[in-house]
Amino acid sequence: MSTWFTQRGVAMVESRSLALVFATADVHERIVSRAAQHLQEKGYEDLSPAVLEFLGTLDCGVNVASDVARTLGVSRQMVGKTVAQLSRAGYVEQREGTGRQKCIVFTDRGERMMADVRAFLAVLDRELGDHLGSGTLARTLRALQAIDGLLAEEDTPQGRS
Secondary structure, three states, X not given: OOEEEOOOOOEEEOOHHHHHHHHHHHHHHHXXXXXXXXXXXXXXXXXXXXXXXXXXXXXXXXXXXXXXXHHHOOOHHHHHHHHHHHHHHOOEEEEEOOOOOEEEEEOHHHHHHHHHHHHHHHHHHHHHHHHHOOXXXXXXXXXXXXXXXHHHHHHXXXXXX
């Protein structure tokens, strides 16, 4: 384990976990950006990476605005504004739910767009597999899922020391 020092002499230990955080964030950003660019080329001109990120959090069934807000770590008002924008673009529609809950569902156009992005990602899977070698992508995914599982266990009261 190497250590380097800041200008003020504070020791900074190298961290593979920190490198993992940055690498996975970079990969995430590149995949979403390429997917949004692909969709724009297919005629979904109004889809930015941020909009695609939002749509990617939605299930293909019924979504509740408060759950979406919790998942994204944003306010319900922000979800409402984004849903209104996406409704005008024809990707989702909002319906009355039980009580004061608002339900968000994909329109036909939204479902076609999500199918198009999944098809793009399948092509990307093949490209990555061809470049990295057979099985590497699957092993990498399993390793990341194992890391997530270990960290999730540590987040539970039983996992804390």
